[in-house]
Every structure is written in structure tokens, then in C-alpha cells.
Amino acid sequence: METIVHWVDDNSSLIIHHLFQGLLALVIFFIGMKLAKLAANLTEKAFSKRKVDKAVGAFVGNIAYSIVFAATLLMALSQVGIETTSFVAILGAAGLAIGLALQGSLSNFASGVLIIILRPFKSGDYIEAGGKAGSVQRIEIFSTELRTPDNKVIIMPNSAIMSGAIVNYSREKTRRIDLVIGVSYEADLREAKNVLKSVLDKEPRILKEPAYTVAVLEMADSSVNFVVRPWVATSDYWPTYFDLVENIKLALDDANIEIPFPQMDVHLHKD
Numbered sequence: 001m002e003t004i005v006h007w008v009d010d011n012s013s014l015i016i017h018h019l020f021q022g023l024l025a026l027v028i029f030f031i032g033m034k035l036a037k038l039a040a041n042l043t044e045k046a047f048s049k050r051k052v053d054k055a056v057g058a059f060v061g062n063i064a065y066s067i068v069f070a071a072t073l074l075m076a077l078s079q080v081g082i083e084t085t086s087f088v089a090i091l092g093a094a095g096l097a098i099g100l101a102l103q104g105s106l107s108n109f110a111s112g113v114l115i116i117i118l119r120p121f122k123s124g125d126y127i128e129a130g131g132k133a134g135s136v137q138r139i140e141i142f143s144t145e146l147r148t149p150d151n152k153v154i155i156m157p158n159s160a161i162m163s164g165a166i167v168n169y170s171r172e173k174t175r176r177i178d179l180v181i182g183v184s185y186e187a188d189l190r191e192a193k194n195v196l197k198s199v200l201d202k203e204p205r206i207l208k209e210p211a212y213t214v215a216v217l218e219m220a221d222s223s224v225n226f227v228v229r230p231w232v233a234t235s236d237y238w239p240t241y242f243d244l245v246e247n248i249k250l251a252l253d254d255a256n257i258e259i260p261f262p263q264m265d266v267h268l269h270k271d
Contacts, residue, residue: 025076032072040065059116062141108142111158125170130160175237177230182223184258195255199247205240206230223260
């Protein structure tokens with residue numbers, strides 16, 4: 001016990017020095033964490049003021065956070081006496097090994113950069129990619145957040161998005177509604193066609209240009225099928241779609257035009 005006390009007395013100045021350096025390193029680290037968050041927030045606000053897509057601002061903000069955090073960590077380690085050049089070399093070697101083990105994450109990062117550069121979609125767009133569909137909420141370094149119409153959140157790896165086809169339903173200002181309406185073989189085709197056209201003519205959200213199409217598509221097993229293809233503003237797509245289906249059914253009923261359904265005749269033979 002006396003030996004420990006003597007050692008502390010002999011090295012008190014050194015102990016105080018190291019404690020001070022350790023506390024200073026902690027202060028630097030915590031201040032750096034605050035600065036990293038501040039850098040990310042300021043970056044996002046700067047992009048927002050310039051009316052840049054907020055998803056791009058969030059992505060660049062994440063990169064700014066990572067850079068400031070890494071710099072802070074190196075400063076804190078340097079303060080406690082760790083040689084940062086050696087540490088960086090060790091990190092480089094470890095990074096190579098980790099990179100080989102985390103090829104998927106690196107692929108996600110590279111795909112995130114491509115999303116920002118190529119901009120196949122922006123925040124708020126409704127897209128379909130990688131077998132999933134939803135509105136784009138945020139583009140992160142490694143993933144993209146989608147929100148489905150029924151309010152589910154989907155976190156998509158960026159590589160899964162960029163590895164296949166991307167369908168962007170919101171990029172163009174107009175969309176075409178495609179409906180297939182079947183009528184019975186006994187129905188008057190001219191009358192049925194006029195009924196369908198009258199429903200479209202009464203719908204104010206349907207655009208005059210391009211003009212809509214109403215034509216006989218095929219003679220199916222149990223019905224003659226019409227194709228109905230009006231153009232609407234993208235924002236009006238689903239409300240118009242639902243109203244058209246309802247109004248077409250009601251109009252055909254009022255005109256006594258039958259809408260057939262598939263039937264199967266079963267013949268029983270007695271031995």
C-alpha cells in the first residue's frame with residue numbers, strides 16, 4: 001500500500017497531466033459530435049434554401065456528418081497521445097479488410113452516390129423498384145426510405161434500387177388510365193361505345209389533349225372487351241380511376257347493357 005502511495009506521490013504531476021489530457025479529449029469528442037450534427041443540419045438547410053431536393057440535402061448532410069465525426073475522433077485520439085498517422089495507417093489496413101467483408105455496404109454507398117448524380121427520382125416521387133413501391137421520403141448513404149399508401153415504411157438498400165428497373169410514376173405531369181370493359185355478345189357495340197364515351201365526356205379531370213381512346217380490344221371467351229384510355233394529370237390519376245370505374249358501371253346498367261362474367265358449364269353424363 002505504501003509503495004502505491006509513494007508511486008502516486010512521485011508521479012502525481014504525470015497522472016494529473018494524463019487525466020487532464022483525457023478529459024480534454026472527451027470534451028473535444030463531445031463538442032465534435034455536436035459540430036457534426038450541426039454540420040449535417042446546416043448542409044440540409046443550405047440545400048433547402050437553394051430549393052434543391054431535400055433528399056439530396058439529407059444525403060450530403062450525412063456525408064458532412066461522417067467527415068466531421070472522423071476528424072473529431074482523430075483529434076481526440078491525438079490529444080491522449082495516440083499517434084494519428086499510425087492510427088490512420090491501421091485504419092487503412094483494417095478498412096481494406098472490412099471493405100472486403102462489407103462489399104454490400106460499399107455497393108449501397110456507391111449506388112447512393114449514383115442516385116444523387118443521376119437523379120432517377122426525387123423526394124415525394126412515387127416509385128417502384130426492387131419489387132417494392134412507395135413515395136420517396138429520404139435518400140440516406142446506404143438506403144432509401146419509402147412510404148407506402150397504407151403508411152408502411154420500407155427501408156430499401158440503395159443497391160437493390162439501382163440494380164434493376166426503376167418505375168417513376170410521378171416524373172411526368174400526365175398519366176394514362178387503362179381500363180378494359182367487357183360487354184355481352186348480345187349488346188349493341190355502337191351503343192356501348194357511345195355510353196363509354198359519354199362517361200368520359202362528363203368527367204372534367206380528363207384532358208382534351210391527348211385525346212382519349214375507346215375501341216374494341218378483343219372478342220374474349222364470354223365478352224367483347226373495350227379498351228378505355230383517357231389521359232389525366234398525374235395528381236388526378238387514382239381519384240379519376242375510381243370514379244370512372246363506378247360511373248361506367250352505372251351508365252351501362254342504365255342503358256341495360258349487360259356486363260358478363262366468366263361462366264363454366266358442367267355436363268353430367270349418366271352411365
